Amino acid sequence: xxxxxxxxxxxxxxxxxxxxxxAIARMLSEGAQVAKPEIALPAGGQxxxxxxxxxxxxxxxxxxxxxxxxxxxxxxEEAITKARNGGIGRFIATLLACGTVSVGNEHSxxxxxxxxxxxxRDMLLLEIRRATYGDEIVWDQYSCxxxxxEFRLSVTLDEIPVRRLSHADQRVFExxxxxxxxxxxxxxxGADQEAILAIVDRATESExxxxxxxxxxxxxxxxxxxxxxxxxxPDFARSLGIxxxxxxxxxxxxxxxxxxxxxxxxxxxxxxxxxxxFIGAGDLFQGL
Numbered sequence: 151x152x153x154x155x156x157x158x159x160x161x162x163x164x165x166x167x168x169x170x171x172x173a174i175a176r177m178l179s180e181g182a183q184v185a186k187p188e189i190a191l192p193a194g195g196q197x198x199x200x201x202x203x204x205x206x207x208x209x210x211x212x213x214x215x216x217x218x219x220x221x222x223x224x225x226x227e228e229a230i231t232k233a234r235n236g237g238i239g240r241f242i243a244t245l246l247a248c249g250t251v252s253v254g255n256e257h258s259x260x261x262x263x264x265x266x267x268x269x270x271r272d273m274l275l276l277e278i279r280r281a282t283y284g285d286e287i288v289w290d291q292y293s294c295x296x297x298x299x300e301f302r303l304s305v306t307l308d309e310i311p312v313r314r315l316s317h318a319d320q321r322v323f324e325x326x327x328x329x330x331x332x333x334x335x336x337x338x339x340g341a342d343q344e345a346i347l348a349i350v351d352r353a354t355e356s357e358x359x360x361x362x363x364x365x366x367x368x369x370x371x372x373x374x375x376x377x378x379x380x381x382x383x384p385d386f387a388r389s390l391g392i393x394x395x396x397x398x399x400x401x402x403x404x405x406x407x408x409x410x411x412x413x414x415x416x417x418x419x420x421x422x423x424x425x426x427x428f429i430g431a432g433d434l435f436q437g438l
Contacts, residue, residue: 195219197277200314200407201267201321201337203253213318214254219274221281222249230438239347242431245438246271246340249278264341267321269313269408271340276409279434280307287433297421305427311410322368325401327394330373335398336366337406363387363398 195218202213222230226248233244243263250258253266263271285307292303315321321337342365346358353361364387369379380386387395411429418425 195277195281197273199253199266199270200273200312201270202315202318203256203262203266203270204318204321205256205265210318210321214256217253217270217274217277218251219249219278219281220251222278227438230435234438237347237351238431239344239350242271242275242347243344245278245431245435246274249281250274264339264344266340267337267407268339268343269337269406271343272408272411273312275431275434276307276310283435283437287429287436289433294418294421294423294425296418296423296425299418299420301418301420303416303427305414305416305429309414310429311413313407313410315407320405323401323405325398327370327397328391331394332371333394333398334368334371335401336368337402338362338366342366359395359399360384360387362402363390363395366402367398 197217197219199215199217202215203217204210204213222245229248230241230244233240243260246263247258247260250263252258253262256262266274287305287307289303291300293300323335323337325333325335327333342362345365346361349361350358361384364380364382364384367383367387368381369377370386371377378386390398412426414427414429415424416427417423
């Protein structure tokens with residue numbers, strides 16, 4: 151039996167311990183050179199924010215616009231699907247936290263994301279979607295609201311118009327109110343969105359509007375020129391006339407930068423009518 155064994159290059163450690171040790175060292179060295187499998191980093195990309203990030207100091211001239219996102223991974227999927235049970239606010243916050251790498255020279259953090267304009271947060275979501283699923287959004291069975299026909303619909307992300315601020319200081323603006331008054335208002339940020347989404351299941355639309363106005367309304371100038379600081383005052387927001395409240399809300403919507411999802415439209419070939427397409431976070435991330 152011994153003659154059948156493959157003994158070429160064999161060194162008996164009992165009769166020649168030096169040669170045996172050298173052979174073992176050679177084998178270990180060869181084994182160390184075996185290439186380890188590489189785990190590729192998630193794909194992503196850099197882009198320019200439409201509003202710009204202004205840190206706590208509020209220096210609009212130093213707003214930062216460059217942002218980087220990455221492809222969502224399986225670990226992210228687990229966190230995001232679990233967050234969905236906590237409501238739309240937690241779902242969006244987790245999506246942003248998982249997919250955002252940096253803004254300017256700052257790594258992503260809860261504080262940074264909460265201080266971004268809503269339009270910039272929407273832009274991050276759109277680019278996270280692009281990095282994860284690609285440029286095309288598909289509805290396998292879309293029903294035309296005019297004729298009822300169901301068909302396959304696809305839209306590319308580049309078909310979604312993006313509004314941009316020409317300067318970061320446009321996040322604060324003036325709104326003409328009734329009876330000679332005017333208001334100074336700021337665009338809402340992530341912290342405002344999260345505060346509203348936290349009550350969305352138990353508050354009426356009017357109550358949500360009161361919260362938004364109270365957070366974004368900075369001051370009101372009276373006809374005599376006196377200025378009243380009213381930021382964070384929900385009672386003052388309730389005391390405003392319905393017309394003035396609507397003017398403030400309309401101005402916020404009209405001036406908010408970012409992807410304009412409510413402006414995406416197409417013409418349905420079968421009935422020839424224009425169809426508005428409303429795209430939300432659920433459409434961008436249909437797989438989650």
